[in-house]
Amino acid sequence: MVMTQSEFSERFPAESDLVEFKQGVPPEKVAEAVTAFSNTDGGVVLLGVDNGGRAVGITTDGEQQAKTHRAVAQVHNPGRYELHELLVGERGVLVLAVNRRREGFAQMRDGRILVRRGAMNTALIGDELMRFVTARSLTRYESTPTKAALTMADPELLERLRSTYGWSADGIEDRLVETGFVERTSDGPMLTVAGVLYLLPRPADILGKAYVEIFRYRDETEVYDRRFDIDGPVNDQVERTTQALMDDLGSDVVVIGLHRHELPRIPEPVLREAVANAVAHRTYENARQPVRVELRPDRVVITSPGGLPEPITLENIRQQNAARNIDVIKALRRFRLAEDAGLGVDVMQDTMEAALLEPPEFDADGAHVGVVLRLGSTVTPQERAWIAEVERRGEIKAHDKLLLLHAARGELLTNTSVRELLGVDSTHARAALQRLRNLGYLQQSGERGGASYTLAKELGPPAGLQLAGDELEALVLTLASKGRVTNEQVRGRTGLERNQVLGLLSRLVESGRLEKHGERRGTYYTLADGRLGV
The missing domain is CATH 3.30.950.30 (Schlafen, AAA domain)
Structure with a gap:
């Protein structure tokens, strides 16, 4: 403004x-x-x-x-x-x-x-x-006593909680009061909302829809092909929901040389933290809505009832932290199912970046909070596996991966292009390029302002990316000299992904060396002089 x-x-x-x-x-x-x-x-x-x-x-x-x-x-x-x-x-x-x-x-x-x-x-x-x-003054709803007496607590769950907190066998009731799981009333010691969530086999019997509901869709319609609930104590909900999502999503398997890489479509720490946040920070006053998980062909959507707790907004969600249910989230951390205060969003964003996947997308209104985890990215599984191979040689930083990928795709890296890619200033761009050069991952041509960098030949990019940009263009022009060229043909010859081939063909059209014909699935390309391939 x-x-x-x-x-x-x-x-x-x-x-x-x-x-x-x-x-x-x-x-x-x-x-x-x-x-x-x-x-x-x-x-x-x-x-x-x-x-x-x-x-x-x-x-x-x-x-x-x-x-x-x-x-x-x-x-x-x-x-x-x-x-x-x-x-x-x-x-x-x-x-x-x-x-x-x-x-x-x-x-x-x-x-x-x-x-x-x-x-x-x-x-x-x-x-x-x-x-x-x-x-x-505000009494947190999680501290509200319920109609469930302490005597209703499941002995095995009580022992698990005692062991997790490291309490002695004596004075258990006092420890439960101190941690917010029990309140002493005129009717005797009663489980609070937080206590019900950890000490009853089915919290939903007392609290309504205090569970996770999972829907799987095969397309973008509202017709699902599988639906199931995951109930039980909230720590079990987090573990079982995370495992169910991992099992359904699976991994991309890529073999490079002697190494077999299993690349989770979404890293487990990200799914676990997203589910933990949903069950820990939801409002349990709304007994009519569960945490909802949608498995879509291209994304996972996790939505919990209740808006963002103050002072959190979508804009400051990484910088600030607050808990609606303090006792619930503290216990999840004891069970090692949630990150320390203020680190959950950081871990989700940083882990997705490290895996070369799209960042989590958060959404909120006054009644719900949601997170969208995208499946796939502009980086192919083969490229992710190649980066994993590079990491075997030594530790590299998250933004190093992005620079190496662009170099592996045949791009010429300069200070200017790196500034645009990473959103950094000239000093940081130069430091990143020189660090990768010193590690032997990039080779430099020219000096000072005229310096440029390409992938070191010893590094060996993944299959389909061995050719430099000009070599790939020459290959496509050779194909076009023999007849019509399609995206599918180029993918078959190079091993590149569809979007990479589209970029390559578009560059050749923009430079006047190829002509584009048709639309959508009928699109094909010929040499620009029109003498061949028509």
Whole structure:
């Protein structure tokens, strides 16, 4: 968004109940403003604006935004927030928009509870603090006692929980109370919602649809060919659902030389974390909806009831973390079925990137949270297996894999092309190229600004990619000199995938060396002079 200084001054004339100016990004002051806005009616912190309301400018790059996210992370339970870039004249401003927290309250790390009064962030004390906390205190639903008495707990499940937590055999009831699985009531010790989820063989008997429902579809219609439920304690749900998905999805098997590579279509840690997040962070107050898993021909979709817990948004889902059911997720971590706090999304994204697969796609509304895991990618199984072979020679970084793949496809790598591929600056691009050169994976031609890099011949790209780009083009032109050429014919001769052949043919058409005829399945190509192959 772009504004003039006069438009900015008219819109934000001074600090107020809803507006605060900050010339830089002082972490403590930003955290105070976020806490106060979260506990009152929300507001915006304008970063890069002096006390008089004049935009003096601030860098708005990724590092500055990460610094702002870290400042917000100092707040315990902030409201949802968004970070936007604003250009005032020629000066950059970061807009930190904070929503009012609807459940509970925000708090500074040192324990202060702040509210916004005019242009001040004011700490509550005494009776005022007591009234505020009493009005805002929220009992988590997972801590609610149910009608299931502790005596209903399955002995084997109770022993498994005791062993997982490392408790002694004495004082089990006290430990269950301390960890939120039991609450003592006038009717005796009763299992809480969290307790039911771990200590009853069928939690759904008490909590409604507290299970996972799996549907498999063979096409994009709503007609499924298989449907089944996975119930039991939530740790069993995570393990059995993950295994069921792994069994159904299977792996791509590729043999290169003497090595057989089994490449899971989706890595197991990604599926396990996605399922764990769904069962741990769903709302159990909604007893009419289970966690739903859809197996589609090209994707896996996992949807859980309940929106994102505050302060999580789709935009900050990697930077922030919060748990709707704290006791439930803590136990899953004890069972080693979920990542540590704040690492789940990171693990999913990083693992998919390392496997050269598409990143997870998150979606959310007020009633549901979903994640889509794509099957397949622009990288073929043969290429993934080849990269695995390269990794046997020594550790390489995630973005090294992308550069090696483009080099294996015959592309000439330069500082400019690497900057575009990786989204980095010139210094990082040069370092990546030189590191791969020094490892013996790339060979360099030219110097300084004219340097270019190709795959080292000793590395040996996968079958179908041994030819450099100009050699592949020459092969296609030779085929065209003998008659019509189709995508299928080129795939058969080169071992390339359909999209790779389409790119190759398109380049030859754009350069005027081939002519394209027909549409869709009837498409074929001839030499551009039209004398042959027609």
